[in-house]
Amino acid sequence: MTSRKIPVIDSDTRAIRRASRIVGTRIAIACAGVVADASHELRTPLAVLDARLQILQRALPTGDPSSSVVADLRSDAKDLIHIVNELLESAEIGGAAVHDTAVVDLVAAVDAAMQSMALIAIDKHITIELDAPQPGPGPVRVPASSITRCVVALLDNAVRFTPRDSAITVGVAVTKKTVAVTVRDRGPGIHGIDHARIFDRFAHSAPPDADGDEARTGFGIGLSLVREIAVRYGGSVHVFTSTAAGTALSLTVPRAKQTRSAL
Ligand SMILES: Nc1ncnc2c1ncn2[C@@H]1O[C@H](COP(=O)(O)OP(=O)(O)OP(=O)(O)O)[C@@H](O)[C@H]1O
Ligand SMILES: [Mg+2]
Missing domain, CATH: 3.30.565.10 (Histidine kinase-like ATPase, C-terminal domain)
Structure with missing residues (x-):
């Protein structure tokens, strides 16, 4: 008697599973997009920061007490660039920019x-x-x-x-x-x-x-x-x-x- 209902439940279950897979995929794509865009936008400012630190490093006289701090800052900047590149590699799509119509x-x-x-x-x-x-x-x-x-x-x-x-x-x-x-x-x-x-x-x-x-x-x-x-x-x-x-x-x-x- 119950055997006739099983296909109905099965097909509903399959439909629900399919829908949740689609929703899950769309959420994952949206998240990856945000990560990709944010990471991409951070990459150039970080490269600029690293370049500015390099200029500062070259300008410091030998033995300057600030040298080690500047070296640490450069290493930090390089770490950040590395992280951002890794995020980009793992992301699949990107999102959108903020709307503003200022002249x-x-x-x-x-x-x-x-x-x-x-x-x-x-x-x-x-x-x-x-x-x-x-x-x-x-x-x-x-x-x-x-x-x-x-x-x-x-x-x-x-x-x-x-x-x-x-x-x-x-x-x-x-x-x-x-x-x-x-x-x-x-x-x-x-x-x-x-x-x-x-x-x-x-x-x-x-x-x-x-x-x-x-x-x-x-x-x-x-x-x-x-x-x-x-x-x-x-x-x-x-x-x-x-x-x-x-x-x-x-x-x-x-x-x-x-x-x-x-x-
Ligand atoms: N000035 C250029 N001279 C030659 N090829 C170019 C030039 N600009 C873009 N391209 C080609 O177009 C492709 C896409 O450029 P796009 O800026 O979108 O990506 P990318 O530079 O490869 O990566 P990303 O900008 O994400 O670091 C490049 O990979 C390259 O093949
Ligand atoms: Mg490019």
């Missing part, structure tokens, strides 16, 4: 990214030059921190691929409704990955860099975050050019309407 000075936000990345570029004797029109492009309706994050991600790749002793250019170009920030390097061009795929999360390649060395393996997160941010604020990012003479990637964002008081 900001784009060139100042670009400059902040250049200042930070100059500290990392110095090791390869790379200079980062700004080519912006005068007067400036005026404000954009994208948070300054988001512009800075995007330009840092573009510069991070450029520094990685461009040859030693060369220059990276950050160009700012204005149209009636948009501002484009183009980061141009003198690296070997995009290899080992389809141009259309470089903005996909976790899509990356590790071709030889401009010096013929095996490039540091990336995580394929940088450009996906740039695209997410650009799209969120009504902009876009694309490969402007990529040849054996270098690569240029352009981030385009809408200009904010000039109010009378801003004119």
